[in-house]
Each structure stands twice: as C-alpha cells, then as structure tokens.
C-alpha cells in the first residue's frame with residue numbers, strides 16, 4: 217500500500233498541486249487521502265476537489281469566537297489528521313502555528329514544513345517579503361527555500377533539504393516570489409520523498 221501523505225494548506229495550494237502532480241506522474245510513490253485547510257474558499261481546496269482528493273476545512277475563528285482555545289482547535293485538527301492514518305504530514309503553506317499539544321499527538325509520524333527562507337533566516341510569516349527588504353538594504357545577497365521537520369520552535373526544525381535562491385538586482389518582489397515558488401514546488405516533492413524513504417527504511421529495519 218502506498219504511503220499516506222496528509223497535506224495541510226491555507227491558500228492557493230500551488231505546493232499541494234506539486235505533490236498531486238508528483239503522485240499522479242509516479243514521481244512520488246504516495247497517496248494523498250486528505251487535504252485540510254484552515255481557511256475556506258481557498259483555491260487549494262479547488263485543486264484537491266479537481267484531483268478527487270477529500271478535503272476538510274477547520275478554521276480557528278469559530279473556536280475563538282466561541283471562547284474556545286487554540287489548544288482545543290489544535291486537538292480537533294490533530295484528530296482529523298489521525299483519522300486519515302498518515303505516514304507523513306506535510307504543511308504546504310499552512311499558516312497556523314501548531315501547539316505542543318498538537319505535535320504530541322504525533323510521536324512517530326513525521327511532520328514536515330515548506331518554508332521560503334534559509335535555516336535561521338526570516339522564520340515565520342512573510343519570509344519572502346522580509347528577505348526582499350533585507351536584500352534591498354544590502355543585508356543579504358541571496359535567500360532560499362527549505363523543507364524542515366516540524367517542532368514547536370517555528371521553522372526551527374531540522375532541515376531535510378535546503379536550496380539557495382538567487383536575488384537579482386533587477387528583481388521586484390513578484391520576480392523573487394516566482395523564482396522561490398518554482399524552487400518550492402521541486403523541493404517539497406523531493407523532501408517528502410526523502411522522509412518517506414527514511415520511514416520505509418525504519419519499518420524494514422524494525
């Protein structure tokens with residue numbers, strides 16, 4: 217049976233699409249049983265539907281509006297993921313900081329995140345914009361993309377793959393974003409394949 221990859225998104229889903237395309241082409245030996253978004257009406261959900269992949273939306277706002285906590289949200293989110301029986305959880309533009317309570321639900325299941333920056337640089341949201349500003353100020357000469365394991369420290373997890381991305385003097389933000397996204401789409405698939413291969417080796421060694 218192909219390894220099960222559950223994908224969490226928050227937006228356009230171009231990285232989700234890269235995973236879908238890789239699975240469909242055979243470049244990535246896996247299946248995607250579920251896509252979860254923390255935002256409704258995002259194009260990533262349309263991509264999942266078009267690919268025939270079940271999806272669920274679990275937004276934080278109703279929890280906070282009802283006086284419920286982020287941890288309650290995270291535990292419900294974890295249960296959705298657990299119910300899909302993942303071999304790997306991929307955060308593909310998932311714009312929600314996961315609590316220790318969520319992470320503790322997955323002691324053995326690998327979680328990876330795609331982040332459009334180099335390790336230790338521009339952790340958190342709006343990384344591309346911040347890198348572009350830093351380049352304009354002469355603080356950096358290039359940026360990058362990484363796939364990393366997810367730990368409580370946001371974007372502090374062990375890198376699985378890292379690739380530097382050039383910033384050109386003539387770049388505007390859109391040009392840099394396009395260059396970074398094209399690297400992301402390749403790196404995420406490669407990173408998922410590496411982690412799935414590691415998991416398969418662990419299972420065969422057990």
Ligand SMILES: Nc1nc2c(c(=O)[nH]1)N[C@@H](CN(C=O)c1ccc(C(=O)N[C@@H](CCC(=O)O)C(=O)O)cc1)CN2
Nearest residue numbers: 310311312313314329331340341366367368369370371
């Ligand atoms: N515990 C962890 N959670 C998450 C990680 C991680 O490494 N550890 N990676 C992030 C992805 N991410 C950057 O790669 C990231 C996403 C979102 C935010 C953030 O500030 N989110 C805000 C809400 C922002 C919004 O809704 O637009 C929040 O959660 O309050 C920072 C970094 C995924 N989660």
Ligand SMILES: NCC(=O)N[C@@H]1O[C@H](COP(=O)([O-])[O-])[C@@H](O)[C@H]1O
Nearest residue numbers: 227228229230231232309331332340
């Ligand atoms: N901190 C996490 C973060 O910034 N993630 C970024 O969100 C975008 C999602 O695009 P997509 O919805 O088209 O895949 C990607 O650029 C990804 O690196």
